[in-house]
Amino acid sequence: MKNFSLLSARAGALFFSPAAALVGAFVIVPFFWVIFVSFTNRTLLGKTALNPEFVGFDNYIALFNMSTFFTRGQFGFSLILTIQFVLLSALVGQALLGMVLAWLLQSTPKYVKVFSESAVIVAWILPEVVIGFAWFAFLDYDNGTLNMLVTSLGLEPGDWLLENPFWVIVFFNTWRGAAFSMMLFNSAFSSIPPSYFQAADVAGATSFQKFKDIALPLIKGHVVTDLILITMWTFNVFTPFLLTNGGPSYRTELLSIYTYRVAFKDFEFGKGAAVGVVIMLINLAFALVYLRIAKQKNKGTA
Amino acid sequence: MTLSFHQMLSRISFSVLTAIIGIAFALPLLWFLFAPFNARAELGLEIPAVFTLQNFYTVFENKFAMRGLLNSFIQSVGGVVLVGISATLAAYALSRSDVPGKKSITYILLLFSSVVSGSAAMVPIFLIISSLGLIDTHIAVILVFAGGLLPTAMFILRDFIDGIPKSYEESAMVAGASSMQAFRDVALPVIRPGIVVVVVWAFVNIWGSFLIPFILLRSDELMPASVAIYSFYSEAGTPIVTLLAAYALIYSFPVISLYLFVNWKFGFRFFGGIKA
Numbered sequence: 001m002k003n004f005s006l007l008s009a010r011a012g013a014l015f016f017s018p019a020a021a022l023v024g025a026f027v028i029v030p031f032f033w034v035i036f037v038s039f040t041n042r043t044l045l046g047k048t049a050l051n052p053e054f055v056g057f058d059n060y061i062a063l064f065n066m067s068t069f070f071t072r073g074q075f076g077f078s079l080i081l082t083i084q085f086v087l088l089s090a091l092v093g094q095a096l097l098g099m100v101l102a103w104l105l106q107s108t109p110k111y112v113k114v115f116s117e118s119a120v121i122v123a124w125i126l127p128e129v130v131i132g133f134a135w136f137a138f139l140d141y142d143n144g145t146l147n148m149l150v151t152s153l154g155l156e157p158g159d160w161l162l163e164n165p166f167w168v169i170v171f172f173n174t175w176r177g178a179a180f181s182m183m184l185f186n187s188a189f190s191s192i193p194p195s196y197f198q199a200a201d202v203a204g205a206t207s208f209q210k211f212k213d214i215a216l217p218l219i220k221g222h223v224v225t226d227l228i229l230i231t232m233w234t235f236n237v238f239t240p241f242l243l244t245n246g247g248p249s250y251r252t253e254l255l256s257i258y259t260y261r262v263a264f265k266d267f268e269f270g271k272g273a274a275v276g277v278v279i280m281l282i283n284l285a286f287a288l289v290y291l292r293i294a295k296q297k298n299k300g301t302a
Numbered sequence: 303m304t305l306s307f308h309q310m311l312s313r314i315s316f317s318v319l320t321a322i323i324g325i326a327f328a329l330p331l332l333w334f335l336f337a338p339f340n341a342r343a344e345l346g347l348e349i350p351a352v353f354t355l356q357n358f359y360t361v362f363e364n365k366f367a368m369r370g371l372l373n374s375f376i377q378s379v380g381g382v383v384l385v386g387i388s389a390t391l392a393a394y395a396l397s398r399s400d401v402p403g404k405k406s407i408t409y410i411l412l413l414f415s416s417v418v419s420g421s422a423a424m425v426p427i428f429l430i431i432s433s434l435g436l437i438d439t440h441i442a443v444i445l446v447f448a449g450g451l452l453p454t455a456m457f458i459l460r461d462f463i464d465g466i467p468k469s470y471e472e473s474a475m476v477a478g479a480s481s482m483q484a485f486r487d488v489a490l491p492v493i494r495p496g497i498v499v500v501v502v503w504a505f506v507n508i509w510g511s512f513l514i515p516f517i518l519l520r521s522d523e524l525m526p527a528s529v530a531i532y533s534f535y536s537e538a539g540t541p542i543v544t545l546l547a548a549y550a551l552i553y554s555f556p557v558i559s560l561y562l563f564v565n566w567k568f569g570f571r572f573f574g575g576i577k578a
Contacts, residue, residue, distance in 0.1 A: 006399070006481055008481065016396070019452050022445065022449040025445070026446050031418050033426035101320070112324070117324075119324045119327040120324070120327050122327075123331070125561050129531055130553060134331055206312070255421065260421075272425045273426070279419065280419075287416040
């Protein structure tokens with residue numbers, strides 16, 4: 001059989017060029033530009049806005065200055081805060097809750113299933129500004145729904161955003177993003193042939209045993225994919241800014257919010273770019289792991 | 303099939319647990335069911351004595367707020383058109399042509415798109431847009447979103463096109479069609495559902511986003527609804543709750559209806575990496 005190509009190399013290149021131009025200009029050029037800017041003292045306003053000077057590693061040295069590293073509002077504080085935020089809200093919160101939900105949904109009656117699934121998905125699809133405001137109202141000290149519930153249970157109301165801002169954004173982000181893990185695990189569970197479980201039913205296995213001994217080993221690949229993806233997204237998320245503005249007194253200033261403040265509030269582009277480079281390096285580490293796993297998976301199925 | 307007592311019990315406790323989690327997820331949004339229709343709404347959960355559309359009328363009369371929705375629409379549609387067309391062409395090329403180095407192009411794209419996130423790239427994106435003289439224009443927002451969403455859009459579509467047998471186009475070409483005709487008249491109609499998914503996904507992403515327009519735009523007349531919503535704060539910084547609630551509901555409406563549309567048309571299952 002003659003193997004002719006559907007699209008000549010030239011036509012292929014032509015088809016590819018609009019996307020290449022856009023991705024080149026707004027993904028690939030920024031990658032190199034941010035590295036370049038991070039070695040300058042560029043500012044948004046003033047003399048160094050037009051004629052930035054090359055300052056070598058000064059911005060990085062300032063970021064990693066150990067005498068202030070762990071102080072609130074400094075780079076190190078934000079970095080550690082972000083790591084805690086990712087561990088708690090993505091890995092524990094979203095992945096675990098998503099997994100539990102997906103498992104429960106396999107054997108709940110339709111109406112309960114539709115209701116709970118919709119509630120989780122709506123939290124995920126609504127615009128972030130709307131979500132931010134909804135939570136602002138939800139957590140309001142005097143009238144908020146949460147304090148209304150808490151007092152009706154006979155407990156003391158709390159000024160959550162002031163007293164426990166970090167835990168607020170952890171719960172907030174768990175709530176916001178659990179849908180992704182739930183849907184991913186849901187489709188993973190439904191791809192397991194029902195006969196596997198029927199055999200276990202006959203043997204009288206409990207739901208937890210079926211989960212642990214049959215389902216979990218079969219969806220291991222999905223779990224890894226899920227963990228890497230939500231880690232990367234959560235690491236870069238900006239949405240908590242809309243609830244807390246990074247405050248009170250920098251206590252919820254994640255790296256993305258820190259970058260924004262340094263670059264666009266303090267107008268220090270060079271320093272902001274240096275933070276950007278560190279974020280990209282961390283992203284790169286996750287992306288390489290992810291791509292390696294994805295490659296192995298493709299080999300396995302091919 | 304009869305269930306044993308134990309199985310019944312576990313089934314009931316599963317349902318109860320699922321329902322409790324569902325309710326917990328719904329709680330923060332419960333307020334939105336009532337406040338927009340309550341002319342005296344405050345931050346507390348309260349079933350209005352009279353359901354009224356008064357808040358919506360006030361929002362409709364607010365030119366700046368309505369302008370915000372129009373701007374969101376302009377930016378989303380602009381971005382979606384760019385993403386839709388260029389992702390379809392590029393994905394088709396990746397799937398069907400034999401451009402040398404296809405594999406490494408894909409790998410590099412995937413790598414860059416996951417490394418360059420909004421939070422890492424906000425400084426250079428701002429600088430590129432300002433050196434192009436595009437700060438404070440719709441086109442700036444449209445271009446940046448198109449570039450950012452394209453890699454994911456391309457991969458979703460490439461997977462989709464890979465799933466279509468090549469023999470469709472091959473038989474058209476054997477019958478004398480040019481490769482352009484085979485693409486336009488044979489492949490495109492088959493790919494259409496994939497394009498719809500990508501378009502909806504891109505629209506929802508741009509419509510809901512805050513950071514990019516917040517950084518790239520300055521003038522009130524260009525602000526999308528995500529930024530314009532902050533005009534419903536009094537001088538002292540306290541929100542005008544009634545109007546905010548009504549506006550937020552109007553602003554969420556397209557997203558919810560698109561979700562329902564996709565759910566009805568395709569079933570809301572997994573299409574690759576759904577969200578950026």
